[in-house]
Amino acid sequence: MIILAATPIGNLGDASRRLVEALETAPVIAAEDTRTTVRLLSALGISHRPRLLALHDHNEKERAPEIVELAREQDVLVLSDAGMPTVSDPGYGLVAAAVAAGVAVTVIPGPSAVLTALAVSGLPTDRFTFEGFVPRKPGDRRSALRTLAAEPRTMVFFDAPTRVAATLADMADAFGGDRPAAVCRELTKLYEEVARGTLAELVAWAEPGVRGELVVVVAGATRREVAFPDAVTQVLELVRSGTRLKDAAGEVSSHTGHSSRELYQAALAVRG
Structure with a gap:
């Protein structure tokens, strides 16, 4: 076997x-x-x-x-x-x-680095999603993060120390600077460190430079945390990734509380 x-x-x-x-x-x-x-x-x-x-x-x-x-x-x-x-x-x-x-x-x-980071992050563990490595290219990374802005579950990411400051800044832009998060560094090793705070605070923490293997854990979105224009953007991002417009509107609606019909109509208007 x-x-x-x-x-x-x-x-x-x-x-x-x-x-x-x-x-x-x-x-x-x-x-x-x-x-x-x-x-x-x-x-x-x-x-x-x-x-x-x-x-x-x-x-x-x-x-x-x-x-x-x-x-x-x-x-x-x-x-x-x-x-x-x-x-x-x-x-x-x-x-x-x-x-x-x-x-x-x-x-x-x-x-498992995923479960170890989730457990020690101090963020909700009852429901979570593992998103793997954050895309390397800035444009791809921002696009991927925007599609997750309305995700209600705690999110776990892998990232490289050379990119984590930029990643956290993009997360703050996509999710909001006040979203709780944790960066887990060198888990189970001698210099293990868990930096907790808002994404804005963690951007400042990471700017001088970070070393070691990293796992980033980010709290999920709360209902209505995402403004309507941002929710429409989420719908459009899902559509670009191959999701049907109706299904995309329904998915974002379930996460944000915004009307599925209104999201559909707004996204349709933007698409022309």
Whole structure:
């Protein structure tokens, strides 16, 4: 079978007993970076040296069939560099191929940067959405964030330290500077830090520069927090991304409380 295994996101003490046992016995490991896997084995004091196969974003489509066939005969342990495979990491394509081929897939659960950041953020955890990495290009980033301005659930994002100040500024512009948020830095590591405040406050915090691996958590919108013109903009952004106008108006209406009919008519007028 294929075994998806979560690895520590920073602190090696978070390696589960099941993970260690799997690493000690796995005949084959498909890893995002085989060098990282070799370092992990060494750090955990594991002398076992399995067959290592590289499985990353650039070769997953081509390599998945080979690994699936291999998994018919023996267990294949799948690792990303940190956290759970398939979550903003390689593995989804492999799992989909295995399911289609009737090959069993199971999981060794463990650390997740998404859930760790959500838990420590101080923001609502009952409903949330994971948005992955924020787009790199400023125009794409602003467009993506505008479509989320009316999202009522807590939002979790990944971002790079070199871009986070610009990202927070774009979030403040799209969501409002008074929207509560948290930037979680170096989670579970020696210099772990969680900066909490409004987006405007976090922009000021990030401007001098930020280092380390980051997760940004942002509170969801409250009903009527989004002004009507901004809600219309949300409708238009959804339409540009491929959503039918009627469906877009209904979706934004459910998040903002604005009339679906009025949003539809206003968006229709803007489109001409």
